[in-house]
Amino acid sequence: AQKITQTQPGMFVQEKEAVTLDCTYDTSDQSYGLFWYKQPSSGEMIFLIYQGSYDEQNATEGRYSLNFQKARKSANLVISASQLGDSAMYFCAMREAQAGTALIFGKGTTLSVSS
Amino acid sequence: AAGVIQSPRHLIKEKRETATLKCYPIPRHDTVYWYQQGPGQDPQFLISFYEKMQSDKGSIPDRFSAQQFSDYHSELNMSSLELGDSALYFCASSLVGEGEQYFGPGTRLTVT
Numbered sequence: 618a619q620k621i622t623q624t625q626p627g628m629f630v631q632e633k634e635a636v637t638l639d640c641t642y643d644t645s646d647q648s649y650g651l652f653w654y655k656q657p658s659s660g661e662m663i664f665l666i667y668q669g670s671y672d673e674q675n676a677t678e679g680r681y682s683l684n685f686q687k688a689r690k691s692a693n694l695v696i697s698a699s700q701l702g703d704s705a706m707y708f709c710a711m712r713e714a715q716a717g718t719a720l721i722f723g724k725g726t727t728l729s730v731s732s
Numbered sequence: 733a734a735g736v737i738q739s740p741r742h743l744i745k746e747k748r749e750t751a752t753l754k755c756y757p758i759p760r761h762d763t764v765y766w767y768q769q770g771p772g773q774d775p776q777f778l779i780s781f782y783e784k785m786q787s788d789k790g791s792i793p794d795r796f797s798a799q800q801f802s803d804y805h806s807e808l809n810m811s812s813l814e815l816g817d818s819a820l821y822f823c824a825s826s827l828v829g830e831g832e833q834y835f836g837p838g839t840r841l842t843v844t
Binding site for chain 2: 725
């Protein structure tokens with residue numbers, strides 16, 4: 618079974634609009650972390666935001682926020698006020714405490730922002 | 733702020749050759765990770781080191797080996813290269829106990 622599921626292969630949004638990228642996860646571990654990374658066409662992996670399983674507040678970093686719904690096992694990324702530079706591949710990832718240090722990635726969502 | 737440094741950025745090798753990729757973690761980070769990302773794929777975890785000791789092992793082929801040195805830099809050694817080894821290889825670093833893994837720019841390996 619997939620540990621991380623990103624059901625949207627591609628998303629399209631206009632500048633200044635908000636967009637939500639979906640991520641669901643599967644784990645029986647009580648302690649885990651959820652991550653979002655951005656990969657532009659140039660290839661680098663840029664860390665965006667992190668949410669720990671015991672964090673009660675949703676994580677926020679500037680225009681990025683993570684909508685963490687533990688009971689539903691979802692960790693959606695919300696980007697407010699989209700910019701052209703947000704066009705990229707976005708990966709959701711998880712690290713399970715019992716599984717060690719490895720990040721497990723989803724298949725990614727390609728976001729295209731138009732003017 | 734200093735980031736993870738990887739060298740070389742691009743590498744072209746022929747089948748059956750060897751390659752060595754280098755990674756310099758963010759200063760004071762004690763944990764290094766290696767990931768492989770094939771074309772159009774998500775990154776796959778290969779191996780990680782904490783304080784110069786291997787901490788976790790993922791889907792790393794037996795033809796590959798890695799180590800972390802006393803200055804915390806790490807090297808991924810790849811032998812008997814195959815066409816399927818063509819990929820983007822990322823190194824990431826973190827502080828133990830902290831969640832975030834920061835990735836380097838990657839080394840793009842092409843095997844011909």
